[in-house]
Amino acid sequence: MKSLIPCLVLTALCALASVQAQTPGKVFTVDFNGDSVDANVGDGVCRDAGSHCSLRAAIDEANADPKTLDAILFGLPDPSVIDLTLGELGIASPITIVGPGPRRLTVQRSFAPGTPDFRIFHVLGWGSTIRGMTIKNGRITGALFGGGIYVEDYCSLDLTEVSVVNNFALYGGGIANWGYVNVTRSLFAGNRGNNQGGAIYNIRFPARTFRITDSTVTGNSAGVHGAISNDGTMLLVNDTITHNSADDLTTGIASYPEGTVTVLNSIIGSDTSPTLTSLGGAFISLGNNIITDARNSNGFVNGVNNDQVSNNNAIDPLLGPLMNNGGQTDTRALLAGSPAINAGNNCISTGNCSTNPPFRLNNDQRSGFARLNGAAVDVGAFEHNSTPVTGIISLSFGVFDRPARFAGSIAVLTDTLTLEKRYASLNPFGNGAFPNLPLHVYIFEIKSKREGLSIFPIVMDMNDFALQAPSAITVEPGISVKVKKD
Structure with missing residues (x-):
């Protein structure tokens, strides 16, 4: 059995070069499970003729500006089916659909x-x-x-x-x-x-x-x-x-x-x-x-x-x-x-496999179920007798390249399951925090008052972070997360 994961502290180190490299994107929320086109593509608003935001309309808007990395979330009943009738969904810009x-x-x-x-x-x-x-x-x-x-x-x-x-x-x-x-x-x-x-x-x-x-x-x-x-x-x-x-x-x-x-x-x-x-x-x-x-x-x-x-x-x-x-x-x-069972190579848990590029697996196919459960990892997608990680974590972050320029900027963390938004104001040292987070998947943004300093939407999976504690994690070039237990 996996023990309860106590509150964790994560520190995101945000390099300014990465911050400036991407125009800040938008987050669209799909609230309609029908199939409809956007009423005014390029206006930055996901809205069809009936004032709904369909998945197709959200992709239309995201495709309209290829310079931005936009995110699309879903505010639909659980469960929901989006029935497509108008043809394929073409993704022509960098879009994160969660x-x-x-x-x-x-x-x-x-x-x-x-x-x-x-x-x-x-x-x-x-x-x-x-x-x-x-x-x-x-x-x-x-x-x-x-x-x-x-x-x-x-x-x-x-x-x-x-x-x-x-x-x-x-x-x-x-x-x-x-x-x-x-x-x-x-x-x-x-x-x-x-x-x-x-x-x-x-x-x-x-x-x-x-x-x-x-x-x-x-x-x-x-x-x-x-x-x-x-x-x-x-x-x-x-x-x-x-x-x-x-x-x-x-x-x-x-x-x-x-x-x-x-x-x-x-x-x-x-x-x-x-x-x-x-x-x-x-x-x-x-x-x-x-x-x-x-x-x-x-x-x-x-x-x-x-x-x-x-x-x-x-x-x-x-x-x-x-x-x-x-x-x-x-x-x-x-x-x-x-x-x-116990017949795999543990290099995938330590990150030193001879793959190109090398990488590390913390979960089995079921997110939140630890990949290593026993003397060695199992072969295949499923880890025998692994149990889900539980608990809450807290996320603290800081901008370390001339951080004073981010003072007063607002960080936004959106829960992709509940759509709950949490806000944190960066202090004069460029730091902020989000306490007591459920182990969900989130969209992280920093919205700066100064043009060119905002951080585009980034996906953060707290299940994955919890299984990596304590260690340093790179979530994007120039943006890393440092995990430790309280």
């Missing part, structure tokens, strides 16, 4: 008869984030990519705590990527790639990158390559990729010669088409993986790099059904006796 969680908010193509086929999100710019929602029922027919999400060439997207389910396309039923994608603590399930890549299609050119951590890819299907089809550069860390299917060739992951798939602490298999192979192509193992069917692939050898490898699904990872095991996305729990 929902209350996949169990609370679904964004979907309408199931109403006569609704045309379209995907849900089309990313046409750099630096966007989608967090805390279910993306569902996108459908692209013909020779097109990405039923749920399509990321264009040289564009980028971060997906955190998102469920991408029941989408359809020829290539990449869940998502197709020409750019740079980072997926964390998310679920891809029930997607169909009618040609290839049921869940994910990472499109050709090795420079295109796709990183997946603490996530589950399950129950997807395709003509070939039921879960993932990769032509680019892919990194898989602490993922569970299982129970996928294909009509031919590989049920799990195909790695084409043009690309690379690097794997650490992950479960691949078993799948639901036993006559087909789970893998195809060459892989790079960083160790501590469970591969149930290595036929038709190379890079995984039983006992080398602490990998557990078999053919024809001789190894059973002992996974439970896909279900709500806590957290915002469904997972497949490790059952008692699973060979994945």
